[in-house]
Amino acid sequence: xxxxxxxxxxSEMECSVARxxxxxxxxxxxxxxxxxxxxxxxxxxxxxxxxxxxxxxxxRLQKLVDREILEKRQYEERPPRYEYRLTEKGQELLPVILxxxxxxxxxxxxxxxxxxxLTHTTCGHVTEPVVTCSQCGEELRRRDLRAHPITVRGxxxxxxxARAETS
Amino acid sequence: xxxxxxxxxxSEMECSVARxxxxxxxxxxxxxxxxxxxxxxxxxxxxxxxxxxxxxxxxRLQKLVDREILEKRQYEERPPRYEYRLTEKGQELLPVILxxxxxxxxxxxxxxxxxxxLTHTTCGHVTEPVVTCSQCGEELRRRDLRAHPITVRGxxxxxxxARAETS
Numbered sequence: 287x288x289x290x291x292x293x294x295x296x297s298e299m300e301c302s303v304a305r306x307x308x309x310x311x312x313x314x315x316x317x318x319x320x321x322x323x324x325x326x327x328x329x330x331x332x333x334x335x336x337x338x339x340x341x342x343x344x345x346r347l348q349k350l351v352d353r354e355i356l357e358k359r360q361y362e363e364r365p366p367r368y369e370y371r372l373t374e375k376g377q378e379l380l381p382v383i384l385x386x387x388x389x390x391x392x393x394x395x396x397x398x399x400x401x402x403x404l405t406h407t408t409c410g411h412v413t414e415p416v417v418t419c420s421q422c423g424e425e426l427r428r429r430d431l432r433a434h435p436i437t438v439r440g441x442x443x444x445x446x447x448a449r450a451e452t453s
Numbered sequence: 454x455x456x457x458x459x460x461x462x463x464s465e466m467e468c469s470v471a472r473x474x475x476x477x478x479x480x481x482x483x484x485x486x487x488x489x490x491x492x493x494x495x496x497x498x499x500x501x502x503x504x505x506x507x508x509x510x511x512x513r514l515q516k517l518v519d520r521e522i523l524e525k526r527q528y529e530e531r532p533p534r535y536e537y538r539l540t541e542k543g544q545e546l547l548p549v550i551l552x553x554x555x556x557x558x559x560x561x562x563x564x565x566x567x568x569x570x571l572t573h574t575t576c577g578h579v580t581e582p583v584v585t586c587s588q589c590g591e592e593l594r595r596r597d598l599r600a601h602p603i604t605v606r607g608x609x610x611x612x613x614x615a616r617a618e619t620s
Contacts, residue, residue: 302557302568303487303550307480309561313471320470323614324600375560380595380614381552381584383470389549390469393542394476401469405599409589413598417548418585422576428547431580432572433491447490447547 309353310379314338314346320383322356322376327369355379384415476520477546481505481513487550489523489543494536522546551582 310316317336326332333343347370350356355376361369384404391401406413417426424430431447477483484503493499500510514537517523522543528536551571558568573580584593591597598614 301484301487302554302562304480304484304557305561306553306557307483313474316474317468317471320468323595325614377595378556378560380593381582382549382556384584384593385548385552386473387469389545390471390473393545394472395469402600405601406586406588406591406593406597407599408591408597409586411586411588413589413593414587415548415584415593416587417551417582418590419573419576419578420581420583421573421578422580423585423590424573424575426547426551426573426580426582428490428544430573430575432574433569434572447492 306382309355310382312346314342315350316383316386318343318346318350319355319372319376319379322370322372323380323383327371329368329370332370350376381415381417385417388415473549476522477549479513481509482517483550483553485510485513485517486522486539486543486546489537489539490547490550494538496535496537499537517543548582548584552584555582 310319314336317338318332321332321335326335329343329347332338332347333340336343338346347356347358351358351370353375354373356370357373358368358370361367387402395401403412404414405411418424419426428447433447477486481503484505485499488499488502493502496510496514499505499514500507503510505513514523514525518525518537520542521540523537524540525535525537528534554569562568570579571581572578585591586593595614600614
């Protein structure tokens with residue numbers, strides 16, 4: 287999973303968390319993605335909403351296109367205008383955005399503004415994302431997970447994500 | 454949720470995704486967290502596993518302590534030695550790590566090394582995280598979510614996370 291005891295750079299790390307970070311680790315990038323999930327598609331709308339400098343926005347949008355997270359499509363010929371849409375690869379980042387939103391609501395919300403709420407139209411209720419097991423449907427908790435292979439120095443050799451607290 | 458049309462910095466953005474990024478947005482930080490979830494607790498183990506320079510590791514660990522994600526505890530008096538353990542606030546980042554891992558397995562895995570698999574001891578099966586509705590238990594899909602309030606310029610005023618594709 288990760289290089290043992292020798293210095294490595296992120297791109298060499300055989301770890302999916304590291305590789306995901308390579309793609310979305312930049313702050314502007316993930317805020318652009320968040321806006322894309324809200325339906326923003328046009329350069330001027332991203333720029334106006336985020337208050338980001340044009341050169342930075344151009345760079346981050348191009349990187350997202352290069353990484354096949356966004357697709358650039360022409361929607362007008364004269365003058366030529368383009369919009370940016372989430373690809374399937376991009377759309378599958380929704381769980382990452384949703385879990386970050388939930389954590390931030392609980393632990394990093396200043397309380398001065400009500401957080402965004404999400405309504406699940408399937409059941410009609412205000413919803414929170416819950417991360418569950420693909421096999422049994424129960425919520426995934428750290429104490430019930432084992433990782434294999436586990437090659438982290440100092441990590442529990444059994445791959446246990448939680449270790450018994452002794453204090 | 455976010456400042457409209459005026460430049461803002463991240464710390465002023467009234468958005469839980471932005472605030473979560475403020476806490477975990479740095480790449481080393483999230484790799485330290487990943488190792489913490491695998492049971493790594495000691496400075497030398499983090500350093501050896503990640504191949505990170507000591508001054509960077511010291512800085513990131515201290516920031517995680519300042520943000521109450523990790524707790525620093527003395528486990529030996531002579532010589533004084535400390536370990537770093539996830540707080541409740543830190544443990545609740547597990548869903549973010551799990552969803553990043555799943556996305557990376559599918560979309561950012563080089564294929565040269567088998568990805569880490571997770572076994573759910575509750576049911577005994579190899580599991581994948583699925584993000585589901587806290588109310589009805591169905592998987593959350595973009596087309597079934599509406600956000601309120603939605604104040605993103607260029608976003609769909611209904612708060613629809615997915616818009617009908619017309620092409």
